[in-house]
Amino acid sequence: MKARVTVTLKTGVLDPQGKAIEGGLAALGFAGVDSVRQGKVFDVELNAQDAGAARASLEDMCEKLLANTVIENYAIEIL
Amino acid sequence: MKSAVIVFPGSNRDHDIAHALKTVTGQDPVSVWHADTTLPDVDLVVLPGGFSYGDYLRSGAIAARAPIMRAVAEFAASGRLVLGVCNGFQMLTEAGLLPGALMRNEGLTFVCREVLLETVSTDSPFTRNFAKGDVWRCPIAHHDGNYFADADTLARLEDTGRVAFRYARDTNPNGSINDIAGILNEGGNVLGMMPHPENLVEALQGGTDGRRLFESIAGAFAAA
Numbered sequence: 678m679k680a681r682v683t684v685t686l687k688t689g690v691l692d693p694q695g696k697a698i699e700g701g702l703a704a705l706g707f708a709g710v711d712s713v714r715q716g717k718v719f720d721v722e723l724n725a726q727d728a729g730a731a732r733a734s735l736e737d738m739c740e741k742l743l744a745n746t747v748i749e750n751y752a753i754e755i756l
Numbered sequence: 757m758k759s760a761v762i763v764f765p766g767s768n769r770d771h772d773i774a775h776a777l778k779t780v781t782g783q784d785p786v787s788v789w790h791a792d793t794t795l796p797d798v799d800l801v802v803l804p805g806g807f808s809y810g811d812y813l814r815s816g817a818i819a820a821r822a823p824i825m826r827a828v829a830e831f832a833a834s835g836r837l838v839l840g841v842c843n844g845f846q847m848l849t850e851a852g853l854l855p856g857a858l859m860r861n862e863g864l865t866f867v868c869r870e871v872l873l874e875t876v877s878t879d880s881p882f883t884r885n886f887a888k889g890d891v892w893r894c895p896i897a898h899h900d901g902n903y904f905a906d907a908d909t910l911a912r913l914e915d916t917g918r919v920a921f922r923y924a925r926d927t928n929p930n931g932s933i934n935d936i937a938g939i940l941n942e943g944g945n946v947l948g949m950m951p952h953p954e955n956l957v958e959a960l961q962g963g964t965d966g967r968r969l970f971e972s973i974a975g976a977f978a979a980a
Contacts, residue, residue, distance in 0.1 A: 690859070690904060691859070691862065691902075691904075691931070693859075693860050693861070693862050693863070693864050693902075693931070694860060694864065697864055741821075742813070742817065742821060743813075745814055745817070745850065745857055747849075747855075747856060747857040747904070747905070747906070748857045748859060748904060
């Protein structure tokens with residue numbers, strides 16, 4: 678079973694890398710970019726019985742390692 | 757005073773901290789490999805600076821889950837002293853032994869220079885030889901030193917005297933919230949700080965401002 682975990686910074690947490698990318702886009706002439714937030718994507722292949730079990734396991738992985746929940750949110754997508 | 761320095765793949769200030777401990781206490785610390793599961797009988801455990809696991813995922817994130825960290829957490833829970841410097845501070849937050857997180861520097865660049873620190877709390881074994889408001893020189897070298905904590909956590913840290921050191925007025929090098937350079941846990945027996953006091957303990961290094969931190973710790977045991 679394949680899954681995708683997306684980790685993003687929480688709203689209100691300053692993202693200096695996102696800001697730098699925003700500046701880079703502006704320098705390239707892309708107009709109308711209001712904001713860029715950088716995140717991470719993890720493609721995980723699991724040996725799980727069903728989507729429910731896979732999701733539960735991934736949530737545990739996010740809480741314990743993939744995300745730092747002090748500053749980051751995560752979203753799980755079973756593909 | 758007996759101490760141990762934990763060595764992770766990618767640690768690079770372990771020798772520096774060992775040298776500082778030897779210089780100040782006269783005793784060589786024991787080196788402990790990250791894959792070990794037990795600690796020797798010591799008074800202080802140090803998580804050194806460096807780039808454990810190449811800062812993969814997040815700085816300190818993988819090291820914080822290393823086998824030895826369970827023993828370090830138990831050691832801290834028993835009230836004994838744990839010091840994390842730079843990458844060690846990042847590990848302590850990642851391991852949940854200290855609150856908050858260390859994010860990419862606001863200016864995005866790696867900052868390697870000397871800063872001025874202000875001592876905020878003197879009520880801990882690490883800071884007992886300082887006076888409140890003392891300003892002292894200390895080197896820094898980091899990319900992810902921008903301390904962040906939510907408003908409730910920050911208020912708790914400030915209100916209970918758990919901010920140990922701040923970057924002195926208008927010298928914040930990384931965007932750290934409230935200019936925080938180092939914090940204590942609730943019991944005052946775990947200190948995490950981004951600056952490197954171990955790199956300013958003898959004249960050859962350009963000064964001895966960092967000595968007081970190690971003298972505080974050694975003194976805490978001499979007094980006990």
